[in-house]
Every structure is written in C-alpha cells, then in structure tokens.
Amino acid sequence: EAGVVQSPRYKIIEKKQPVAFWCNPISGHNTLYWYLQNLGQGPELLIRYENEEAVDDSQLPKDRFSAERLKGVDSTLKIQPAELGDSAVYLCASSLVGGSSDGELFFGEGSRLTVL
Amino acid sequence: QQPVQSPQAVILREGEDAVINCSSSKALYSVHWYRQKHGEAPVFLMILLKGGEQKGHEKISASFNEKKQQSSLYLTASQLSYSGTYFCGTGGVFGNEKLTFGTGTRLTIIP
Numbered sequence: 001e002a003g004v005v006q007s008p009r010y011k012i013i014e015k016k017q018p019v020a021f022w023c024n025p026i027s028g029h030n031t032l033y034w035y036l037q038n039l040g041q042g043p044e045l046l047i048r049y050e051n052e053e054a055v056d057d058s059q060l061p062k063d064r065f066s067a068e069r070l071k072g073v074d075s076t077l078k079i080q081p082a083e084l085g086d087s088a089v090y091l092c093a094s095s096l097v098g099g100s101s102d103g104e105l106f107f108g109e110g111s112r113l114t115v116l
Numbered sequence: 117q118q119p120v121q122s123p124q125a126v127i128l129r130e131g132e133d134a135v136i137n138c139s140s141s142k143a144l145y146s147v148h149w150y151r152q153k154h155g156e157a158p159v160f161l162m163i164l165l166k167g168g169e170q171k172g173h174e175k176i177s178a179s180f181n182e183k184k185q186q187s188s189l190y191l192t193a194s195q196l197s198y199s200g201t202y203f204c205g206t207g208g209v210f211g212n213e214k215l216t217f218g219t220g221t222r223l224t225i226i227p
Contacts, residue, residue: 004157035217041219042203043158043217044217103207104163105158105215106160107157108157110157
C-alpha cells in the first residue's frame with residue numbers, strides 16, 4: 001500500500017516569493033492534515049480536512065497561507081508571499097476516522113522549505 | 117496548549133530502560149505516541165483512550181492517568197533502533213481530531 005506522498009521534498013525560495021506543496025493521502029483516508037514542524041519541535045496543526053471540508057483551520061495564517069482539497073483526495077498548501085519565518089518542514093498526514101480505525105495518523109516525509 | 121514532555125533528552129546504553137512523560141494542562145481524552153527519526157516522518161506507536169487500558173507495542177508500552185492528565189511511555193531493554201525523538205499528542209474524544217503534539221523527547225541509544 002502506498003503511503004502519503006508529498007512534493008516537493010525540498011524547496012528554496014527568496015522571501016516574498018510564492019510556494020506550493022502537494023499531498024496525496026493514502027487511498028480511502030477521509031481525513032487529511034497539514035502540519036508545520038520547526039527544527040527540534042513537535043508538529044503544529046495548520047489545517048484539518050474531513051473529505052473536502054476544512055473542519056479546523058484556526059491555526060492557519062490566512063493572510064498568506066491557503067489550502068484546498070479538491071474532490072476530497074489530493075491537497076495543496078500555498079504560501080504567498082513567503083516570509084523568512086516560514087522556513088520549516090511542512091508535513092501532510094492522513095487518517096481514516098471512524099469504523100475500525102484506531103486513530104493512527106500516517107505522515108508523509110514532508111516538504112522542507114527554506115526562505116532566503 | 118502544547119503538552120509538556122520530560123525529559124527533553126536522554127542517552128541510554130542498549131538494554132537499559134527509559135520512561136518518557138507527557139503532561140497536559142487540559143483534560144485528556146486521548147493520547148497518541150509517535151517516534152520520529154532524524155529527517156523522517158513521525159511514525160505511530162500507539163493511542164490510549166480515556167477509560168482504556170495500558171497498551172503495549174513490542175517492548176514499548178504506555179499508560180494513561182486521567183486524573184493527573186498525564187501519560188507515560190515505557191521503553192524496556194532499549195534497542196539501537198529505538199533512537200529518535202518521541203512525541204506525545206493529545207487529542208479529542210474520538211482520538212485524532214485536534215491532535216496537539218508535545219515538546220518532544222530526544223532518545224539516543226548507544227551500544
């Protein structure tokens with residue numbers, strides 16, 4: 001079974017440039033998460049989707065960050081314009097909520113963003 | 117609020133035991149434990165739900181103290197492969213909604 005796929009793995013941009021990250025969750029998983037992880041710290045939730053609906057985006061800085069999950073499958077996270085403080089690893093995770101699920105989140109390998 | 121983990125870092129020799137603690141300032145409904153190796157994705161270890169029993173996973177087990185709003189992860193007879201950063205995550209009633217990760221504990225196992 002394929003895991004959560006993210007791209008790009010690495011991205012270096014100059015400040016004020018836009019950037020986008022893509023995530024393909026595990027097939028059949030109805031819930032998708034975007035997390036931000038700074039070096040040496042735990043992941044911080046940016047947004048959580050249940051199918052196509054963003055059910056928790058309270059931590060998403062909406063002035064520069066946006067996300068979408070079209071057709072309830074793939075998702076894209078965009079930053080425009082990027083700031084120096086946005087340098088971090090952006091993790092995507094998916095899970096199957098309900099049924100026999102034990103609540104496990106499956107993470108992708110992340111997209112490491114460096115803003116110069 | 118972010119759960120607080122202790123210790124922040126620990127170094128053990130192979131075969132020794134370790135305990136990692138996770139404390140929350142809010143009522144706990146569920147606790148997840150994940151391990152992340154350097155440069156890799158976090159990997160699920162286990163989830164404990166309010167009212168549930170202590171769980172085990174190979175030589176790794178965990179407990180959930182609702183009254184103290186704490187969870188502890190126990191690693192017995194540690195192996196080199198146990199090295200990594202361990203994160204607890206506190207969730208909602210159903211498990212993984214609004215999952216908030218802790219500050220992390222870096223575990224290094226040396227031969």
